[in-house]
Amino acid sequence: MKYGLLINEGPYQHQAVDSAYQFAKAAIAKGHEVFRVFFYHDGVNTATDFAVPPQDDRNITANWIKLAEENNIDMVVCIAAAQRRGLLDANEAERQGKRGDNIAPTFRISGLGQLVEAGIECDRLLTFGD
């Protein structure tokens, strides 16, 4: 079965992103496909390349990157939600005249059309939020 996941809340604040990660791992282990994860609202903070959590804590961003790279998951960050919260990729940083960019590898910035497409393409679209 083909899954799409929508994550509406940020890391280390709500359980949503952890629940979604555990779900994705279990789905993949059972032979399902996770087609896309869409990070929306505070969920976009998962995509920061600058988070350095303590070594004895889970690294949510790194865990997602590993899972996505191993299983070819499309990791999409909502552009409007990201820009409000200071998350820019290299192109946007240049366009906005900012000094740096901080979208972690494997994540990509795009729009709500990608969420709608996930709803159409996937057999199931699951929402994880507050």
Added chain:
Amino acid sequence: MAMLHTVNKSPFERNTFDSCISMAKSGSSVLLIEDGVIASLKGTSVSDKVSKAMESVTFYVLGPDLNARGMTDDQIIDGIKVVDYEGFVDLTAEHENVQAWL
């Protein structure tokens, strides 16, 4: 095929659990996750409401979230099924669609 509803907040914190069971159709299922697992406990002021809803809706609770909050399977209402994340995945596949009550 029926709908799977997920509830992720305690019934003592939000009213999403009430909204869910008031809208859930007979034959559908409710999966309690995150703080929603509180609703599965025996002997609380919402237990009777849960038991009544169980006459028409099947209840599941996510075991890892239950255990993470210091609760065990023997503390939950009889008839609520405990599932792990694999069981969660199976439920989403078995049901036609999934509605998260946030």
